[in-house]
Amino acid sequence: MENRTILGLIEKIKIGEKEILAKIDSGASRSSIHISLASELKLGPVIKSVRIKSSHGVQLRPVVKVKVLLAGREVEGTFTITNREGLKYPVLIGQEILKQNFLIDPMKNENSDN
Numbered sequence: 001m002e003n004r005t006i007l008g009l010i011e012k013i014k015i016g017e018k019e020i021l022a023k024i025d026s027g028a029s030r031s032s033i034h035i036s037l038a039s040e041l042k043l044g045p046v047i048k049s050v051r052i053k054s055s056h057g058v059q060l061r062p063v064v065k066v067k068v069l070l071a072g073r074e075v076e077g078t079f080t081i082t083n084r085e086g087l088k089y090p091v092l093i094g095q096e097i098l099k100q101n102f103l104i105d106p107m108k109n110e111n112s113d114n
Contacts, residue, residue: 004101005071008108013091014069016041020091022070024104028094031066031077034084037091038064043081052080068097075100 013022018041030052033043046062061080068075070093077097084090098104 004103005073006103006105006108007071007093007098009104009106010089010109011070011093013093015043015066015091021089022091022093023087023089024093024098026095026098026104028092029096030080031094031097032061032080032082032084032092033064033066034087034090035081038079038081043079046081047078050080052082068093070097071102 007024009024011022011024013020018037020037030050038044043064043066046064048063049060050063052059052061059082061082063078063080065076066079068077075097077100079091084092
């Protein structure tokens with residue numbers, strides 16, 4: 001547990017100069033970002049495309065590398081670009097980033113406005 005950063009289920013992250021609330025999801029192998037936010041932040045270039053299976057079926061999604069400030073640490077990971085319009089948070093942080101010495105405590109944000 002040494003040198004591990006504790007995250008709640010929702011965390012404020014920073015991409016470039018923009019602060020955003022992100023959902024932390026240990027059940028997601030990949031991180032994802034809403035297409036309009038990726039466009040606004042001018043993320044890219046697209047490094048590859050991947051097939052993603054979800055409850056909505058199979059999608060082919062572009063992938064970009066992104067540096068994110070998460071809990072005071074700058075980490076880099078790959079993010080799929082997708083339409084997250086109907087979802088509460090425009091960014092989802094998945095296992096690829098969480099494996100960089102992060103742990104999740106679901107009680108962390110329980111009594112804060114974040």
